[in-house]
Amino acid sequence: IKCSYNCFFPLNVLGPPRVSERVNHRQSARLGRTVKLPCPVESDPPPLIMWTKDGRNIHSGWTRFKVLQVALRIKEVETDDAGTYICKATNGFGSVNVNYTLIVIGNSAGRPSAHCFPSTFSTPAVRPRFTEPAKMRKRVIARPEGSSVRLKCTASGNPRPDIVWLKDSRPLVDEDSGAGGEGRKKRWTLILKNLMPEHSGKYTCHVSNRAGEINATYKVEVIQRTNSKPILTGTHPVNTTVDYGGSTSFQCKVRSDVKPVIQWLKRVDPGDENKFNSTIEVGDDRFVVLPAGEVWSRPDGSYLNKLLITRAKEDDAGMYICLGANTMGYNFRSAFLTVLPDRKTLPDFIPTAPSPGLPWPVIIGIPAGVAFILCTALLWFCRSKRSCSSSSSSSSALPAAQRLPGASRDRACPALPPPSANGDKDCHSYEDYITHQQLLLAQGGTGLATKVYPKIYTDIHTHTHSHVDGKVHQHQHIHYQC
DSSP: OOOOTTOOOOSSOOOOOEEOSOOOSEEEEETTSOEEEEOOEEOSSOOEEEEEETTEEOOTTOTTEEEOSSEEEEOSOOGGGOEEEEEEEEETTEEEEEEEEEEEESSSTTSOOGGGSOGGGSOOOEEEEESOGGGGOOOEEEEETTOOEEEEOOEEEESOOEEEEEETTEEOOHHHHTOSOSSGGGTTEEEEOSOOGGGOEEEEEEEEETTEEEEEEEEEEEEOOOOOOOEEESSOSOOEEEOTTOOEEEEEEEEOSSOOEEEEEEEOOTTOGGGSSOOEEETTEEEEEOOOOOOEEOTTSEEEEEEEEOSOOGGGOEEEEEEEEETTEEEEEEEEEEEOOOGGGSOSOOOOOOOTTOOHHHHHHHHHHHHHHHHHHHHHHHHHHHHHHHHHHHGGGSOHHHHOOOSSOOOOOTTSOOOOTTOOGGGOOHHHHHHHHHHHHHHHOTTOOOOOOSSOEEEEEEEEEEOTTSOEEEEEEEEEOO
């Protein structure tokens, strides 16, 4: 591959994990102390880290062990912690292992003597403690006859504590109880197999070392079996709702003296019997038998079975029955499954249907017609208001004889028909007043001074007076509205 000066190679090259520094594959730890085993591995993409001890995966159940980002931390180291540890780093390109051998230094022959080192090297005694208290919360245990039970008292301390089991405050014989078991994995566990009524009682684990002691007591009740039909315990199955295309499940818990047969049935709608090869009758309804799943045996002596429904559709809706049966009879319990409609088939918008007899054009046209009539009436009203003033202004062009209202007191517009009964006083204009004044002066009015009032008059009349000396005096009264 040829490369010019513009070529660029990233610093982080994609590839499998690699060890980034040298490690000491032989590690030692003192009893009761804390030790860390490093795992200096890097890669791009970052690796997934997994630790094992003597071939067993280390997980969260190992309470004293903590898997860190680049190390494994072990608290309160015990003698059993010695062994081979492997850090396995994996990504999409490959994997790499980092191996360790852990040696625990304690009260063994290989430990240095006290006179060679100061007393500070002596390991302090640690009082026993239970390391898995979560698994010891249930102290009252009921089991049916013939079943088994495990009682755990996992503990740690320095020096390593001893455990003794008691039944009703008396030492328990291992051969009779089944205590112990294979290997050290069963050291802290008491196993009672094939329980019988005489196994009922209080079981106590006594854990001790030279630093102290602790106890834990379990109460075991063995229930005698009775030949009876199965009993469905709990509330399951329960009514369930699922989305179209979704997944859900029903579960059924059955208590029985012997392992029962648990079967799931689905009710067949009337008329649909021909869709199935075979159906069975339960009560007044017919049901189709569904494929049976695995029946799990629970520690409390009951049996559990689940029915899984995937990609739910409309045909899956209906009544389901859990049927538990043994040689003495059967029992059943029903539940309903509701499948919601498929949203993809529903329209985005469904318009509201109009009332019968009124189509959309009519519903829209009625308000529009009413608005048009109101606008027309309003326009006609405005034009009729303007007609009076327009006719008054045109009266100035008529002959004087036609525009003269005379000397009467009638309030009428010149050259117009008689006024209406309401006596509209606003139809006289200022131009009519000037014309009327000039007409009066032309008829008899020499010597009358012209008066111009800047108001619209509402009434006008003329008075004539004769004096003794023969002179005639004429004056007029004008009434106007301010």
